[in-house]
Amino acid sequence: DIQMTQSPSSLSASVGDRVTITCQASPDISNHLNWYQHKPGKAPKLLIYDASNLGTGVPSRFSGSGSGTDFTFTITSLQPEDIGTYYCQQSDNLPFTFGPGTKVDLK
Amino acid sequence: EVHLLESGGGLVQPGGSLRLSCTASGFTFTIYAMNWVRQAPGKGLEWVTGISGSGGVTLYADSVKGRFTISRDNSKNTLSLQMNSLRADDTAVYYCAKGSLSVYGGNTYWGQGTLVTVSS
Numbered sequence: 001d002i003q004m005t006q007s008p009s010s011l012s013a014s015v016g017d018r019v020t021i022t023c024q025a026s027p028d029i030s031n032h033l034n035w036y037q038h039k040p041g042k043a044p045k046l047l048i049y050d051a052s053n054l055g056t057g058v059p060s061r062f063s064g065s066g067s068g069t070d071f072t073f074t075i076t077s078l079q080p081e082d083i084g085t086y087y088c089q090q091s092d093n094l095p096f097t098f099g100p101g102t103k104v105d106l107k
Numbered sequence: 108e109v110h111l112l113e114s115g116g117g118l119v120q121p122g123g124s125l126r127l128s129c130t131a132s133g134f135t136f137t138i139y140a141m142n143w144v145r146q147a148p149g150k151g152l153e154w155v156t157g158i159s160g161s162g163g164v165t166l167y168a169d170s171v172k173g174r175f176t177i178s179r180d181n182s183k184n185t186l187s188l189q190m191n192s193l194r195a196d197d198t199a200v201y202y203c204a205k206g207s208l209s210v211y212g213g214n215t216y217w218g219q220g221t222l223v224t225v226s227s
Binding site for chain 1 (some may be wrong): 142151152153202211213214215
């Protein structure tokens with residue numbers, strides 16, 4: 001199975017801060033990497049697909065980059081509604097594994 | 108607007124069976140892959156199974172292979188998950204998710220989830 005790691009596992013940031021989450025895949029998954037936001041009791045939401053493409057209706061403060069084994073997810077200016085857990089997921093090979101998640105909250 | 112509504116969750120004893128359903132609306136159901144993803148209490152997301160738009164291709168995680176069966180009825184815009192030989196570690200919220208045009212791709216929309224509890 002493709003192994004997915006994320007860091008950090010959690011972070012606290014202030015409104016307006018730049019937030020960066022990294023995701024590593026082993027082995028290479030090309031650009032077949034997606035990022036999701038999940039809030040408790042809500043449906044997960046696709047933010048980024050194929051490593052760098054913004055999902056439908058997703059604000060431009062969210063972005064993704066990377067290919068191969070190393071990927072980065074960025075929120076350029078954290079907003080209160082961005083609080084939640086963020087997951088990367090590879091869609092390159094079965095099973096479609098998720099990273100362990102990064103919990104983001106307000107400082 | 109895309110809408111996915113799961114149903115069928117509940118409490119079941121170990122070794123028992125349960126059938127989940129997902130009713131889809133707001134998109135051309137027949138051309139999109141669909142997936143089930145679950146989240147056990149206090150844990151992260153886990154992909155469980157997926158099916159192509161035509162239903163001709165089905166994919167399973169090793170943890171459920173041989174016990175779970177995914178299917179779809181494109182005439183009724185409905186996705187199903189038959190779960191047999193349930194175990195305690197199958198306890199989770201199960202989400203129905205709209206995939207891409209290929210079975211390999213991200214999940215663009217998700218339902219609110221339905222809770223399955225396996226316990227005696």
